[in-house]
Amino acid sequence: MTPIERVSIKSQALAVLGLKNSTATDLEIKSAYRARVKEKHPDRCNGASDEFMRITNAFEYLSGETQDFEPEFGVRQATVSRTPRPSMEFEQKPRTRSKTMSRPVSKPSLQATQIKFSQDILTACKALLRDDGGLVATHQRRVGRSVAYKVPVKLLRNVNKVALPTGDLVDTRRVQPVVLEINASEICDRAYRVPSDVVAQQFPGARTVEILFVADI
Incomplete structure (x- = not known):
């Protein structure tokens, strides 16, 4: 990775934490991280799990805990292929009238x-x-x-x-x-x-x- 690429990645990580100064100190980075984590925690009403993972990844990169930083970390999700379930065909059986079912009684016709x-x-x-x-x-x-x-x-x-x-x-x-x-x-x-x-x-x-x-x- 070239020095220019490292500077670009660091700027992106700082931007995720809301910092624009490329010379931010460790204290400023930690303070910004805590504020952003508190704001975007998934347990909060306005929280977002994807954004929370990006903030954590940016802080770990800036603090040296990881060498990899991905601006879209947490956004990409693996697609799970779903095989369609085989359709189940049910054989419709004809309804049979119960022997105990009473038949309508026809009224006798009137004779003239x-x-x-x-x-x-x-x-x-x-x-x-x-x-x-x-x-x-x-x-x-x-x-x-x-x-x-x-x-x-x-x-x-x-x-x-x-x-x-x-x-x-x-x-x-x-x-x-x-x-x-x-x-x-x-x-x-x-x-x-x-x-x-x-x-x-x-x-x-x-x-x-x-x-x-x-x-x-």
Whole structure:
């Protein structure tokens, strides 16, 4: 190593300790070293292990404890080659349904019931109309609590009086006939949907009521 190189390395070591004077005494070097070590110790909040190692290496070089000084001492770190782990392929097994798992219970489908009113019921309905040309329901179709009455008629009037029996959903022995007045403007495709409030009052046990005006039965 040439004298010029030695001077350059010494200047770099002094700079690490924060000294700019190349003729610094041993006391000044030791004092600067203690201050820098205290500042950059890794245990302190603003400490740095790499900088701490550089300061220690610079002091050891200036005090003659070592002949080698590396300005980047402690910065370089050995790279550790990591071999990738072999990928583990898992065979996905199909899920099997437990035998104890309960299957959803399907609700039974409702069957439609066709009813033809007896002559006694038809006579009671006609008695309410008093021979004023009203209409009488002759058949009934039920699906659960949904009821549809069939009324045979070819031509509809502006206002149609229809007599039909009610209450048979609650008690077939207590069938009561009622009369509804239906405007032709409320009939769509020869079908009339009874309002829900009328159903609740006049048709006990029914949820929906529809009146079908049919030409032939």
